[in-house]
Amino acid sequence: MKIKEGFILRKIDNTGVVVPVGDAVQNFEGMIILNETGIFLWERLLNDAEASDLASSLTSEYGVDAETAERDVNAFLRKVRGAGLLAEQTRSRDTQHRK
Secondary structure, X not given: OEEOOOEEEEEEOOEEEEEEOOOHHHHOOOOEEEOHHHHHHHHHOOOOOOHHHHHHHHXXXXXXXXXXXXXXXXXXXXXXXXXXXXXXXXXXXXXXXXX
């Protein structure tokens, strides 16, 4: 999964504001405010990443235990998914098993 095109992150100190651009301006209502951890996860979702990758990155960067990282990642993903900001990508089995 990754962040959909049409959304950018603006940083002010340790706070991030997600801003729609282009066509997304017409379809997005509201505002998403991110803390430092949310900014960290957002930046990893600019490229394709799975929840487990995000949790591992969070554990490495902030030294939190795996359970806390997984809980925080899931809460973050619910937030951005609920706002319609994620492009879900599924990997086909054929692609995964090619040699």
